[in-house]
Amino acid sequence: MSLKLNHIHHVAIICSDYARSRAFYTEVLGLTVVAETYRATRDSWKLDLAVNGHYQIELFSFPDAPxxxxxxxxxxxxxxxxxxxxxxxxxxxxxxxxxxxxxxxxxxxxxxxxxxxxxxxxxxxxxxxx
Incomplete structure (x- = not known):
């Protein structure tokens, strides 16, 4: 039996400055916001983005990410x-x-x-x- 991959589901990116990266990906690149969630337990934002309705990008902010x-x-x-x-x-x-x-x-x-x-x-x- 072989692994059957259907397509790329998403690409995850951890940014250093959430507001700056959010503006870059939405305003400069023109990606569409699908959902935006603040996760208080992780002190982290998660921004789901779509490229022309396809291939979602997840933009994360984590405190003190290396x-x-x-x-x-x-x-x-x-x-x-x-x-x-x-x-x-x-x-x-x-x-x-x-x-x-x-x-x-x-x-x-x-x-x-x-x-x-x-x-x-x-x-x-x-x-x-x-």
Whole structure:
């Protein structure tokens, strides 16, 4: 018997500054709030976000969470990628919002264009052109 995975259910992100990250993911990236819960026993916020109605992201705040260095080429989870129709247009939207974005690259295997940028905690994010 083999494990049958249906799809990715969610991606969980722990942030250092909940208000700043909430604004980034909802106002800059335009993700939709599905639910927002404060868990007093953990002194933690949990924000459920949807990307175009799919693939929920859970944004957490935990007091005193340790810092984890992260770059696109570091060991571990490499990055979270969002599909876009036009990477240059999407890149410009981020630049206009004051977000630092790398230059457009081309995937050697697929010929598709992509760019990397970071969330407020330096987590690597990617825009990948479909």
């Amino acid at each position: 810092v984890r260095p992260s770059w696109p080429e570091a060991q571990g989870l490499r990055h979270l990628a969002f599909a876009v129709e036009d990477v240059s247009t999407a890149r410009q939207v981020l630049l206009d919002a004051g977000i630092e974005v790398e230059a457009v690259r081309v995937d050697d295997l697929t010929g598709k264009r992509f760019v990397f940028f970071s969330d407020p905690d330096g987590l690597p994010l990617e825009l990948y052109e479909q």
